[in-house]
Amino acid sequence: xxxxxxxxxxxxxxxxxxxxxxxxxxxxxxxxxxxxxxxxxxxxxxxxxxxxxxxxxxxxxxxxxxxxxxxxxxxxxxxxxxxxxxxxxxxxxxxxxxxxxxxxxxxxxxxxxxxxxxxxxxxxxxxxxxxxxxxxxxxxxxxxxxxxxxxxxxxxxxxxxxxxxxxxxxxxxxxxxxxxxxxxxxxxxxxxxxxxxxxxxxxxxxxxxxxxxxxxxxxxxxxxxxxxxxxxxxxxxxxxxxxxxxxxxxxxxxxxxxxxxxxxxxxxxxxxxxxxxxxxxxxxxxxxxxxxxxxxxxxxxxxxxxxxxxxxxxxxxxxxxxxxxxxxxxxxxxxxxxxxxxxxxxxxxxxxxxxxxxxxxxxxxxxxxxxxxxxxxxxxxxxxxxxxxxxxxxxxxxxxxxxxxxxxxxxxxxxxxxxxxxxxxxxxxxxxxxxxxxxxxxxxxxxxxxxxxxxxxxxxxxxxxxxxxxxxxxxxxxxxxxxxxxxxxxxxxxxxxxxxxxxxxxxxxxxxxxxxxxxxxxxxxxxxxxxxxxxxxxxxxxxxxxxxxxxxxxxxxxxxxxxxxxxxxxxxxxxxxxxxxxxxxxxxxxxx
Amino acid sequence: xxxxxxxxxxxxxxxxxxxxxxxxxxxxxxxxxxxxxxxxxxxxxxxxxxxxxxxxxxxxxxxxxxxxxxxxxxxxxxxxxxxxxxxxxxxxxxxxxxxxxxxxxxxxxxxxxxxxxxxxxxxxxxxxxxxxxxxxxxxxxxxxxxxxxxxxxxxxxxxxxxxxxxxxxxxxxxxxxxxxxxxxxxxxxxxxxxxxxxxxxxxxxxxxxxxxxxxxxxxxxxxxxxxxxxxxxxxxxxxxxxxxxxxxxxxxxxxxxxxxxxxxxxxxxxxxxxxxxxxxxxxxxxxxxxxxxxxxxxxxxxxxxxxxxx
Numbered sequence: 001x002x003x004x005x006x007x008x009x010x011x012x013x014x015x016x017x018x019x020x021x022x023x024x025x026x027x028x029x030x031x032x033x034x035x036x037x038x039x040x041x042x043x044x045x046x047x048x049x050x051x052x053x054x055x056x057x058x059x060x061x062x063x064x065x066x067x068x069x070x071x072x073x074x075x076x077x078x079x080x081x082x083x084x085x086x087x088x089x090x091x092x093x094x095x096x097x098x099x100x101x102x103x104x105x106x107x108x109x110x111x112x113x114x115x116x117x118x119x120x121x122x123x124x125x126x127x128x129x130x131x132x133x134x135x136x137x138x139x140x141x142x143x144x145x146x147x148x149x150x151x152x153x154x155x156x157x158x159x160x161x162x163x164x165x166x167x168x169x170x171x172x173x174x175x176x177x178x179x180x181x182x183x184x185x186x187x188x189x190x191x192x193x194x195x196x197x198x199x200x201x202x203x204x205x206x207x208x209x210x211x212x213x214x215x216x217x218x219x220x221x222x223x224x225x226x227x228x229x230x231x232x233x234x235x236x237x238x239x240x241x242x243x244x245x246x247x248x249x250x251x252x253x254x255x256x257x258x259x260x261x262x263x264x265x266x267x268x269x270x271x272x273x274x275x276x277x278x279x280x281x282x283x284x285x286x287x288x289x290x291x292x293x294x295x296x297x298x299x300x301x302x303x304x305x306x307x308x309x310x311x312x313x314x315x316x317x318x319x320x321x322x323x324x325x326x327x328x329x330x331x332x333x334x335x336x337x338x339x340x341x342x343x344x345x346x347x348x349x350x351x352x353x354x355x356x357x358x359x360x361x362x363x364x365x366x367x368x369x370x371x372x373x374x375x376x377x378x379x380x381x382x383x384x385x386x387x388x389x390x391x392x393x394x395x396x397x398x399x400x401x402x403x404x405x406x407x408x409x410x411x412x413x414x415x416x417x418x419x420x421x422x423x424x425x426x427x428x429x430x431x432x433x434x435x436x437x438x439x440x441x442x443x444x445x446x447x448x449x450x451x452x453x454x455x456x457x458x459x460x461x462x463x464x465x466x467x468x469x470x471x472x473x474x475x476x477x478x479x480x481x482x483x484x485x486x487x488x489x490x491x492x493x494x495x496x497x498x499x500x501x502x503x504x505x506x507x508x509x510x511x512x513x514x515x516x517x518x519x520x521x522x523x524x525x526x527x528x529x530x531x532x533x534x535x536x537x538x539x540x541x542x543x544x545x546x547x548x549x550x551x552x553x554x555x556x557x558x559x560x561x562x563x564x565x566x567x568x569x570x571x572x573x574x575x576x577x578x579x580x581x582x583x584x585x586x587x588x589x590x591x592x
Numbered sequence: 593x594x595x596x597x598x599x600x601x602x603x604x605x606x607x608x609x610x611x612x613x614x615x616x617x618x619x620x621x622x623x624x625x626x627x628x629x630x631x632x633x634x635x636x637x638x639x640x641x642x643x644x645x646x647x648x649x650x651x652x653x654x655x656x657x658x659x660x661x662x663x664x665x666x667x668x669x670x671x672x673x674x675x676x677x678x679x680x681x682x683x684x685x686x687x688x689x690x691x692x693x694x695x696x697x698x699x700x701x702x703x704x705x706x707x708x709x710x711x712x713x714x715x716x717x718x719x720x721x722x723x724x725x726x727x728x729x730x731x732x733x734x735x736x737x738x739x740x741x742x743x744x745x746x747x748x749x750x751x752x753x754x755x756x757x758x759x760x761x762x763x764x765x766x767x768x769x770x771x772x773x774x775x776x777x778x779x780x781x782x783x784x785x786x787x788x789x790x791x792x793x794x795x796x797x798x799x800x801x802x803x804x805x806x807x808x809x810x811x812x813x814x815x816x817x818x819x820x821x822x823x824x825x826x827x828x829x830x831x832x833x834x835x836x837x838x839x840x841x842x843x844x845x846x847x848x849x850x851x852x853x854x855x856x857x858x859x860x861x862x863x864x865x866x867x868x869x870x871x872x873x874x875x876x877x878x879x880x881x882x883x884x885x886x887x888x889x890x891x892x893x894x895x896x897x898x899x900x901x902x
Contacts (some may be wrong), residue, residue, distance in 0.1 A: 043852055043859055043862060043863065045667075047666075047667055048668055051669070053633045055627050055635060056623060056624070056635065056666070058623075059667065060622070136630070136634050137634070139623075139626070139627075139631065141630075141631075142628060187681075220670070221668070222663075222668050224668060224671070246755070247668070247669045247673065247674060248677075248753075248851045250753055256804030272851075273753065274753075274847045275849055276847075276849045276850075276855050277846050277849075279694075279733075280749075280750060280846065280847060280849035281849075283733075283741070283749040283750065283847070283849075284849065287742070287745055287748070287749045289748065289750070356810055400746075470862065472621035472863070475624065475625050476617045479620060479625060479627075480620070481629070488645070490625065490626065494625070506626070512623055513630075513631075516625075516665070523643075535768070
């Protein structure tokens with residue numbers, strides 16, 4: 001009898017296992033359809049659809065997380081969580097450089113617009129003509145850069161565009177930072193000057209006509225409530241098209257059935273929802289109302305209680321730094337001394353801040369090229385810390401260069417002059433190491449980091465009088481070009497998008513538009529030019545190693561773009577793209 | 593009327609100057625760290641921000657007279673469009689919560705006055721004080737934790753996100769319950785305290801004694817004689833709250849992610865979106881003036897002594 005029960009028990013066990021396995025495979029089965037809801041960051045809502053974007057709308061929210069879903073750039077960057085050209089997702093084949101690097105040939109793959117028309121070189125020409133006629137309105141325009149460096153463009157057939165450049169450029173630089181910005185747009189639908197006007201070749205006629213077309217399209221892009229009804233925006237080439245949108249930034253997208261790319265959407269709908277604050281977003285997340293959201297860093301310890309979600313920090317392709325103003329009337333001369341900058345860098349305890357304040361999610365930054373996610377651009381030197389946290393080393397640098405160090409007080413230059421052991425050019429006797437530093441409020445962990453840094457600085461007698469201010473106030477101070485700005489930390493550093501090759505020509509070169517601190521070094525300028533003109537990636541190593549040592553700014557830990565929480569039933573979102581682009585066409589749900 | 597116009601114009605002048613005095617330029621705020629000096633110059637030129645302040649103000653006033661409140665730098669919409677989408681949402685939220693507060697607070701206040709120093713009076717007084725002393729954000733968070741988080745998950749943790757035409761759908765309507773409750777609870781506490789003390793004041797008046805002497809029932813005294821007089825302070829409060837109904841409940845809207853006027857104003861202040869700030873301020877200024885006017889009219893309706901004569 002007992003053995004009969006045993007046999008029965010074994011059968012039951014086998015049955016249970018089989019049932020569990022069976023239900024498991026059903027649970028993990030890829031479901032067709034479904035709606036995924038993704039949370040936008042506070043105050044980062046999309047509001048501009050036309051992919052020739054002016055400064056006010058040139059944001060990650062508008063480009064990477066909105067326009068690109070509907071209008072694919074000619075060359076797609078981002079491949080399985082790394083920063084590189086993704087040939088399979090690009091509507092064009094890899095560019096071919098010839099004539100010593102002065103000619104670029106672009107060949108289209110023959111993908112289709114959603115109305116069935118083929119994407120042709122005319123669509124590239126249309127975009128380029130509009131850009132040339134309206135370059136002052138294009139956010140990415142830098143005098144002398146794209147499209148000024150295109151001497152001529154020809155279109156030998158429907159599938160080919162040939163650009164002749166004004167000189168040789170490095171293929172990495174030109175592909176990653178210039179061609180990356182081109183977006184074919186449907187000339188057969190958009191080349192007109194009014195809603196009721198007929199389609200023409202206005203962009204080819206004259207610059208004035210090109211401006212009229214741009215004015216019309218820009219104006220239509222300012223009618224958010226008409227995005228889903230205007231015939232203009234119904235023709236797309238990306239995997240998604242708009243279903244609805246509000247001026248608050250609530251977006252609903254549905255698959256574009258005519259998308260020619262390799263991965264077609266599985267989801268039936270993808271929604272982006274605006275969130276007023278981190279707290280509001282977290283409330284919705286806790287209730288399970290989001291499929292893909294984030295947990296505020298200060299609440300990160302609570303992530304374990306959200307068992308229905310998977311946690312994953314989303315690291316952007318960015319660097320972080322604190323900017324000194326080399327033109328500051330009182331302290332500029334001090335900042336120009338390399339030993340002083342080295343002393344300050346020695347007083348930044350990046351590892352300590354990451355461990356104790358960032359809850360372990362920060363990433364140490366020792367130079368001008370992002371080290372995370374892992375990439376082939378950051379070299380080994382930059383990944384080591386040339387100036388590790390060392391208060392004694394900082395004090396020694398100051399005392400060896402003519403400063404009387406007063407830990408806890410204010411150090412003073414006691415040996416002015418340019419000789420060995422003296423404070424350096426322009427630093428006067430009695431000059432105090434007493435600076436004003438402004439930091440952006442809003443991200444608590446960064447505020448705490450900055451306050452900790454000020455405390456560490458005082459250990460070597462460098463007094464920072466710190467002031468918190470809104471982000472906008474800090475960046476105005478930092479980039480306003482005044483002699484009163486001193487030390488500024490806006491928290492966001494620099495993200496390399498859509499200029500993906502991290503050359504720094506816009507931030508650290510002498511006179512560069514976003515070189516707010518006015519750092520200037522001839523060696524760096526030469527190194528930077530080499531990164532833009534050479535095909536050799538080693539020029540980037542030379543550039544970054546020099547700046548890691550020369551400290552144009554104070555390097556500071558990078559925070560992840562967000563601490564992602566994605567529902568366990570949502571798949572295909574990992575790895576997250578360092579360029580902060582979304583790939584909902586890869587996403588799908590499973591039952592559990 | 594002329595006085596009201598002067599007030600509104602005065603508000604526009606002050607707001608205009610204050611927005612220009614805010615630290616941090618609008619162009620940099622909108623364009624971000626990547627913007628080059630030519631970008632900044634182009635932006636300022638496009639929006640007339642490179643003109644002298646007086647000229648900027650006159651241009652603004654001229655457009656205002658033509659019904660044009662400007663164009664939002666940040667939200668890519670005209671201010672009129674933004675107001676037309678955000679104001680109705682705020683009106684719905686604040687009107688429902690104020691109405692609910694009135695419906696509960698007026699009888700509650702009367703009951704407490706009639707049952708003065710009885711158990712129920714002590715109980716509701718304690719509840720009122722507790723609610724009134726609660727910071728609105730704290731009350732809102734408590735409501736979310738109790739009703740909109742696991743394990744309860746009874747209601748949505750955020751306000752309705754769709755167009756107001758969809759508010760009759762349960763999905764949307766249920767989103768209004770918690771924000772309305774968090775606003776109404778605090779307002780009930782306030783109104784009921786005023787109503788209680790106002791009723792108490794009136795219950796000892798001569799006209800009440802006379803009415804009782806003439807044989808009017810308790811209910812008749814309360815609802816026919818006391819109520820109208822006791823409502824006067826509530827009308828004052830309502831008149832004063834009208835601007836708030838238009839300007840929105842910033843904290844509640846932010847916590848419940850409800851895209852009303854308060855949130856619009858807050859976001860615009862953070863992004864230096866001057867046209868929106870000015871537009872909202874003008875609307876609130878007009879609402880304030882109208883609110884005071886309406887309060888005066890209602891005083892006259894409920895209290896014949898303040899009616900204008902001759």
